[in-house]
Amino acid sequence: MKLIRFQPYESIPKPGIQRPDGTRIDVSGFCADYDEFFFGSGGPTRLAAWLEEHGDHCPVVDPATPLAAPCGRPSKIVCVGMNYAAHAAETGAEPPTEPVIFMKATSAITGPYDDIVLPKDSTKTDWEVELAVVIGKRASYVTEAEAMDHVAGYVLHNDVSERAFQIERGGQWVKGKSADTFAPLGPFIATADEIEDPHDLRLWLKVNDELVQDSTTRDFIFNLPQCISYISRFMTLLPGDIISTGTPSGVGLGMKPNRYLKAGDTVELGIDGLGTSKQHVKAYGQQ
Structure with a gap:
């Protein structure tokens, strides 16, 4: 469904x-x-x-x-960073030896066609197409063999990120990830039976009709069972929680020179079997 x-x-x-x-x-x-x-x-x-x-x-x-976003507000959004080999390379980072995890505020969730609003003082707001997993039953210390039994479905996510807040302002990544409108989800949640192989899905993103991200989930460094099992060692995952599994190469941070979103831009993205979404970018306070 x-x-x-x-x-x-x-x-x-x-x-x-x-x-x-x-x-x-x-x-x-x-x-x-x-x-x-x-x-x-x-x-x-x-x-x-x-x-x-x-x-x-x-x-x-x-x-x-x-x-609207296809789920009620979950207890948490847990994100996996640097989970595509090519994305790690474009940012100059070494591929992680364990999943990099961080949180994203659930107040950032919006619908698939809602505007992205640039926060006050934003200078480096970036795009990230991601496959997100919706948890179907409580998961705590689950094994990799058990992990996929805890998946209710999958959803398209644009993990919008303010890189200056994330990287240059000290502290944790969460403050560069959590501005209002920074988590467009949908258009729908595809239940697990709808997706034959989540490790073989094309995902792409366009900015102003220019294709900037185009990859597949075959490039995962850590697959879904590994991510779910790993995260469940550090926190209990509740039904409805979202795990966003990382973005492929092609983000603005990885471009030379860097390129970031500005008011008037349009972002469109999609994943095989999960539909497409589209967001217009507005400045803070812009009607």
């Missing part, structure tokens, strides 16, 4: 499904949201069974209705 959340005018987001033909239906008769309770209670499996009986009677969503 493809799980969406849509947002009627001046309303809270509602859960829905995108059908194979692209039409969208409202499933708020089944659940209130795609949140920790939904994922932790076997929601995708229960929803699939419910749809067999009720799907034909669900309201159809107007195609013009905006899409």
Whole structure:
């Protein structure tokens, strides 16, 4: 299934499904949201069974209705840094010997077509197309062999990053990753059964229609079982949590000269099986 959340005018987001033909239906008769309770209670499996009986009677969503992020606010977003060999090389870093992990504030989450707003004093805001994993059941000290049993699905993520805040201001990366609008997600969560091999997906990103990132998840340094198992040694992953698995080469930081986003730019990105998203870039305070 493809799980969406849509947002009627001046309303809270509602859960829905995108059908194979692209039409969208409202499933708020089944659940209130795609949140920790939904994922932790076997929601995708229960929803699939419910749809067999009720799907034909669900309201159809107007195609013009905006899409919100396809998940309710999770307890955390955990990111894996330097997880593509070519990306590590372009930034001049040695490939890590253990996964590099950092946090991203959940208040950064926005919908797939919402604007990216440059924060105050931003000078080096960058783009990063990433495959993100949605956790389906509580994970603590899971083995690599068990790890994929804890995956509910996958979602497209633009890990927007302010490099000056991240690298030049001291402290941890989180402050360069967490500005409002810095985590566009979606358009949908594809449940795990929809993606045959998450380690063989093309992912790409364009800035102003110029292709700048174009790679595959075959270039992972640490695969998904390794990442999930590793992270679960240091924190409990709760249902609905997001693990963003790193970006390939082609970011602005790696270009010579460096290139960063400015007001008026447009970013478009996609991953095989996970759709595409598009964000316009605005200055802070710009209407």
